[in-house]
Structure formats: structure tokens, C-alpha cells
Amino acid sequence: MGLILITGGARSGKSSYAVQLAAESRRRVVYVATAEPLDAEMTKRIDQHRAERPPSWHTIEEPLHPCRAAREAAAPDSFVILDCLTLWVSNLLTDFDSKHEPAAAPARSAALEDLQCLRDLPTDAAVAVVTNEVGLGIVPDNALARAYRDLLGEVNQELALRADEVQLMVSGIALRLK
Amino acid sequence: MGLILITGGARSGKSSYAVQLAAESRRRVVYVATAEPLDAEMTKRIDQHRAERPPSWHTIEEPLHPCRAAREAAAPDSFVILDCLTLWVSNLLTDFDSKHEPAAAPARSAALEDLQCLRDLPTDAAVAVVTNEVGLGIVPDNALARAYRDLLGEVNQELALRADEVQLMVSGIALRLK
Amino acid sequence: MGLILITGGARSGKSSYAVQLAAESRRRVVYVATAEPLDAEMTKRIDQHRAERPPSWHTIEEPLHPCRAAREAAAPDSFVILDCLTLWVSNLLTDFDSKHEPAAAPARSAALEDLQCLRDLPTDAAVAVVTNEVGLGIVPDNALARAYRDLLGEVNQELALRADEVQLMVSGIALRLK
Numbered sequence: 001m002g003l004i005l006i007t008g009g010a011r012s013g014k015s016s017y018a019v020q021l022a023a024e025s026r027r028r029v030v031y032v033a034t035a036e037p038l039d040a041e042m043t044k045r046i047d048q049h050r051a052e053r054p055p056s057w058h059t060i061e062e063p064l065h066p067c068r069a070a071r072e073a074a075a076p077d078s079f080v081i082l083d084c085l086t087l088w089v090s091n092l093l094t095d096f097d098s099k100h101e102p103a104a105a106p107a108r109s110a111a112l113e114d115l116q117c118l119r120d121l122p123t124d125a126a127v128a129v130v131t132n133e134v135g136l137g138i139v140p141d142n143a144l145a146r147a148y149r150d151l152l153g154e155v156n157q158e159l160a161l162r163a164d165e166v167q168l169m170v171s172g173i174a175l176r177l178k
Numbered sequence: 179m180g181l182i183l184i185t186g187g188a189r190s191g192k193s194s195y196a197v198q199l200a201a202e203s204r205r206r207v208v209y210v211a212t213a214e215p216l217d218a219e220m221t222k223r224i225d226q227h228r229a230e231r232p233p234s235w236h237t238i239e240e241p242l243h244p245c246r247a248a249r250e251a252a253a254p255d256s257f258v259i260l261d262c263l264t265l266w267v268s269n270l271l272t273d274f275d276s277k278h279e280p281a282a283a284p285a286r287s288a289a290l291e292d293l294q295c296l297r298d299l300p301t302d303a304a305v306a307v308v309t310n311e312v313g314l315g316i317v318p319d320n321a322l323a324r325a326y327r328d329l330l331g332e333v334n335q336e337l338a339l340r341a342d343e344v345q346l347m348v349s350g351i352a353l354r355l356k
Numbered sequence: 357m358g359l360i361l362i363t364g365g366a367r368s369g370k371s372s373y374a375v376q377l378a379a380e381s382r383r384r385v386v387y388v389a390t391a392e393p394l395d396a397e398m399t400k401r402i403d404q405h406r407a408e409r410p411p412s413w414h415t416i417e418e419p420l421h422p423c424r425a426a427r428e429a430a431a432p433d434s435f436v437i438l439d440c441l442t443l444w445v446s447n448l449l450t451d452f453d454s455k456h457e458p459a460a461a462p463a464r465s466a467a468l469e470d471l472q473c474l475r476d477l478p479t480d481a482a483v484a485v486v487t488n489e490v491g492l493g494i495v496p497d498n499a500l501a502r503a504y505r506d507l508l509g510e511v512n513q514e515l516a517l518r519a520d521e522v523q524l525m526v527s528g529i530a531l532r533l534k
Contacts, residue, residue: 007527009313009492011331041321133526135365136187137315137493138501143397145316153367157528168526170311170346171185172335173355177529187491189509219499314365315493323494348489348524349363350513351533 001025001079001126003118005159007133008169015083017167017174018128019052022079025126029057030073030080034066034088049083063091064110071117074125085131085159089152093144104147111155119162129163131156179203179257179304181296183337185311186347193261195345195352196306197230200257203304207235208251208258212244212266227261241269242288249295252303263309263337267330271322282325289333297340307341309334357381357435357482359474361515363489364525373523373530374437374484375408381482383435385413388425390444392417405439419447420466427473430481441487441515445508449500460503467511475518485519487512 004021006014022029031053037043050059062069070082092110096103121127133156134149160166166178182199184192200207209231215221228237240247248260270288274281299305311334312327338344344356360377362370378385387409393399406415418425426438448466452459477483489512490505516522522534 005527009311009331010317011313011328011335012311013335041324131527133314133365133368134316135314135367136489136491138490138496138505139366140316146397149316150367153365153527157367157369160527160529166527166529168531170355171183171309171331171338171344173338173344175346175353175355175531177526177531187489187509188495189491189506189513190489191513219502311492312494313492318494327494348533349361349487349509349516349522351516351522353524353531353533 002123002164003121003159003162004126004128004165004167005131005156005163006128006167006169007131007156009133012169013172014130014132014169015049016052016172017169018081018083018130021128022081023054025079027079027126028077029054030078031057031059032066032069032073032080032082033059033061034063034082034084034091036061036063036091063088064095065114067114067117070127070129071121074121074127076122076124078126080125080127081130082127083130085129085155086134086152089155090148093148093151097144102147103144104151108151108154111151112158115155115158118159129159131159180301180342181299181337181340182304182306182343182345183309183334183341184306184345184347185309185334187311190347191350192308192310192347193227194230194350195347196259196261196308199306200259201232203257205257205304206255207232208256209235209237210244210247210251210258210260211237211239212241212260212262212269214239214241214269241266242273243292245292245295248305248307249299252299252305254300254302256304258303258305259308260305261308263307263333264312264330267333268326271326271329275322280325281322282329286329286332289329290336293333293336296337307337309337358479358520359477359515359518360482360484360521360523361487361512361519362484362523362525363487363512365489368525369528370486370488370525371405371439372408372528373525374439374486377484378435378437379410381435383482384433385410386429386434386436387413387415388422388429388436388438389415389417390419390422390438390440390447392419392447419444420451421470423470423473426483426485427477430477430483432478432480434482436481436483437486438483439486441485441511442490442508445511446504449504449507453500458503459500460507464507464510467507468514471511471514474515485515487515
């Protein structure tokens with residue numbers, strides 16, 4: 001199965017599609033979550049996603065190094081869901097933003113370093129990575145938002161290049177791009 | 179022909195494509211409009227869309243229950259255009275927002291209830307529903323805007339699941355997703 | 357090769373794809389740039405794009421009439437990249453915004469007039485035009501931003517209609533729409 005990238009807009013069915021692939025694989029599922037329940041809205045969204053998953057699935061919370069965690073969980077009998085790159089890149093920028101000025105360069109280095117972990121996966125591994133397309137609206141006013149969409153765009157391109165399969169979700173329908 | 183969902187970004191040719199399908203069907207056309215001319219800009223946009231339509235087409239203005247109106251207009255000799263879900267969901271949120279706090283839950287209930295009307299359409303019906311993809315930009319700052327894109331995303335998924343045909347418009351070109 | 361339209365979100369690999377097509381053509385490359393280095397961020401982005409291009413390529417800076425410049429550079433032995441419509445439409449609106457109230461109508465006239473230059477290209481010409489999809493997010497609060505996405509959407513539709521080939525870039529992958 002290899003590396004599968006699932007991209008698309010907000011509420012386009014990306015996570016549900018990853019969950020469906022995992023269930024169909026009949027493998028042991030490991031869920032690598034990058035979301036942190038920092039406020040009520042995020043807590044609610046995390047709970048909604050969790051309710052879609054069977055309780056037997058193992059969840060690893062890894063806001064800063066999810067690719068390494070996914071690599072470690074990849075095995076011939078496992079199906080790993082990494083959900084999602086979008087929040088991971090946001091976590092990195094927020095993490096460096098509190099320490100550096102500007103955050104874009106160190107966040108980019110950290111992102112590209114962690115991404116290396118998903119190169120050269122064994123062919124019998126199954127890793128589905130969920131991300132978002134965030135660059136199809138008007139240019140944001142906010143400089144950090146622009147840095148964010150630039151970095152996420154670069155991360156998505158890098159993963160799509162490595163992936164064995166890329167799916168674009170639109171209104172719950174998967175369109176295979178690769 | 180059944181149920182056709184036409185989605186895409188702003189100014190991607192969605193309404194024009196619906197109008198073209200209606201004209202080609204050579205059926206009697208019923209246009210269910212959800213837009214309300216609340217300001218000058220909206221009035222202008224409504225007038226532009228109206229100018230694209232032959233005067234013989236029957237227009238029904240139904241800002242809150244467009245699916246019911248479309249269901250009632252569906253017949254073996256009619257082609258119904260419902261344009262669009264985007265403004266309908268906005269109308270519902272605005273309507274409840276003035277009465278409730280928060281608006282998301284009651285608007286969602288109202289949306290899902292009206293959507294039921296488009297289940298189990300007769301196979302000889304022809305209903306084209308226009309909607310928008312609004313979730314491919316940066317996460318909006320505004321909580322109501324986030325509730326809006328979540329609800330519209332869910333509505334789009336629900337309709338795409340029921341639809342016999344789903345078209346994604348990009349720069350005026352229709353890409354068939356289903 | 358004719359007229360090729362390359363569209364997609366920010367950081368989806370549009371310019372790189374145009375550069376790749378140009379390199380593969382083994383023709384003499386003319387790069388028509390619409391970007392103006394008005395601030396540090398834009399200067400950096402322009403420099404990044406320039407670094408991807410071989411120094412032998414000829415660059416023409418044409419912020420207001422890029423289609424005319426592309427038409428003049430089109431020849432049986434040249435490959436013209438026009439990068440990009442997005443900044444061109446922004447330049448037009450900004451240019452008229454400082455003189456007129458509102459800017460949308462004169463900017464639209466100027467855009468449609470310059471676009472005429474890309475009609476009826478000789479079949480042995482090769483012109484790749486880069487643009488952006490900006491209408492797949494939440495409706496912008498700002499009236500000028502709404503006018504911008506309306507006008508760019510119309511320009512994209514007009515070019516896609518004339519184009520011999522239309523590619524949608526998603527995460528660095530080209531999806532052929534036409």
C-alpha cells in the first residue's frame with residue numbers, strides 16, 4: 001500500500017476517507033494525532049474525529065514530530081493514519097513564533113527534517129497522511145498566515161512527490177491525482 | 179438525468195453550466211433561487227444571473243426551504259435548477275443567528291431536514307443543484323465563518339452522496355467527479 | 357503546443373511546472389513577469405522564482421499589458437511563460453483604484469482588451485500562462501477583494517476557453533482539465 005496522501009478542503013471528508021481505508025485494510029490501526037485540544041472548539045472537533053474511530057485503535061498524540069512517530073509505527077501488519085499535516089505545520093509555526101522572529105525559517109527546517117522520516121518507507125508499510133489545501137482563497141492579510149500557507153504548500157508538494165498514491169477529496173468524493 | 183451537483187469556486191462557471199444543461203434538456207425549466215437582494219452588490223449579482231436565463235423560465239424565490247421547492251417542481255417534463263446551497267446555508271445561519279446563540283446547531287438541523295426532500299427523487303426527474311467549495315483557503319478568524327464552512331461542507335457531502343452526477347467547475351471547465 | 361493555462365492554489369507548483377515545460381520544449385524561453393518588487397516579501401518571492409530559471413532566459417517585466425508582450429514574443433522557436441495573471445489583475449485594480457471609484461469596471465475593460473492579444477495565436481506558438489484559483493475560500497469581507505476574485509475568475513474562464521490545454525496543479529501534481 002505504501003504512502004497515501006489525502007488532501008482537500010475543510011470538511012471534504014479527508015479523515016473519514018482515511019478511516020475507511022484503515023478499516024478496509026483489516027490491519028492493526030495506529031492513529032497519529034497532531035491536534036492539541038487548546039480550546040473548546042478544537043476539543044469538540046477532536047472528539048468528533050475520535051467518535052468515528054473504533055476504540056481498539058491505538059492513538060499517539062504527537063504535535064511536533066508526527067512523521068517520526070508514523071515511521072516508528074509503520075510495520076507489515078499496521079495501518080498508520082497521520083492526521084493531519086495542517087495542524088502540525090501550525091503547531092511548528094506557533095511553537096517557533098513564541099521564541100523566534102520570524103518563525104518561518106526554523107519551522108521550515110523542522111518540518112523538512114521530520115518529513116525525512118517518511119522517505120524510503122518499506123513497501124509493505126501502509127501510511128495514510130491527511131492534509132489540507134489552504135491556498136485557493138484570497139491572499140491573507142496576515143503575514144503569519146501567508147508564511148503558513150507557503151510552508152504547508154511546500155510540505156504537501158514534498159509528500160505528494162514521495163507518495164505512492166495521492167487523493168483529492170471534494171464534497172466527500174476521492175479524486176485520484178497519482 | 180436524476181440529481182446533478184455542480185460545485186466549485188466563486189466565478190468558476192457553476193451557474194452558467196447549470197443553465198446550459200437546462201437549455202440542452204429541452205424541458206420546461208424551473209429556477210429555485212435562494213438569493214435575497216439584501217444590498218446593492220447582491221442585487222447586481224442576482225440581476226446578472228437572471229440576464230443569463232430565458233424569460234420563459236419560471237423562478238421561485240425560496241431562501242429557507244429550497245430543497246422542498248425543488249422537490250415539488252421536479253417532474254418528468256421539468257428541469258429544476260437550485261441555485262445555490264451556499265446562500266441557503268448562509269440564510270439559515272443568519273436567520274437563527276438573530277434568534278439563537280449559537281446558530282450552528284439549529285441551522286444544521288434545519289438544513290438536514292430540508293435536504294431530505296432530495297432523497298429518492300423519481301429517476302425521470304432532473305434537478306441540478308449549484309453549490310460552492312469554500313474550505314480551501316486559510317481557516318477564517320471568525321467563528322460564524324468557521325461554522326458556516328463546516329455546515330456547507332457537510333451539506334455538500336450529503337448531496338454528493340445522493341447525487342447521480344457530481345461536477346467540479348474550475349475556470350469554466352467541468353470535471354466529472356461522479 | 358499552442359496556449360497552455362496552468363492554474364491552482366498558492367504554492368501548488370504552478371510556476372515550477374511552467375518552467376519544466378519550457379525546459380523540455382528546448383525552445384528559446386521568454387519570461388513575461390507581471391510581479392513588481394514593491395516590498396521585501398514580494399522581492400524575495402520574485403528572487404526565488406528567478407533562481408529557478410536558467411540565466412539565459414530572457415525576462416520582460418510587464419505589469420499592465422502582459423498578454424500583448426506574450427503575443428509579441430510568441431514565435432515558432434520561442435516558448436513564452438506569462439507569470440502570472442493573478443498579479444496582473446491585482447496591478448490593474450490597484451492602478452485604477454488610485455484614480456477611479458470604483459476600480460472594477462475600468463480594470464475589467466483593460467483586462468479583457470489585453471486578453472484579446474492571446475486570441476488566434478499561431479498554432480506553432482507556445483505560450484504557457486500561470487494563474488491562481490482564488491475563489492475556493494470564504495467570501496472576503498473586503499469589497500475590493502470580492503471585485504478582485506470576480507474579475508480574476510472571469511479572466512481565468514476567458515483564457516481557459518481559448519486554451520488548447522488547461523492544467524490544475526494540486527500539491528505539485530498536474531491534473532489535466534482540457
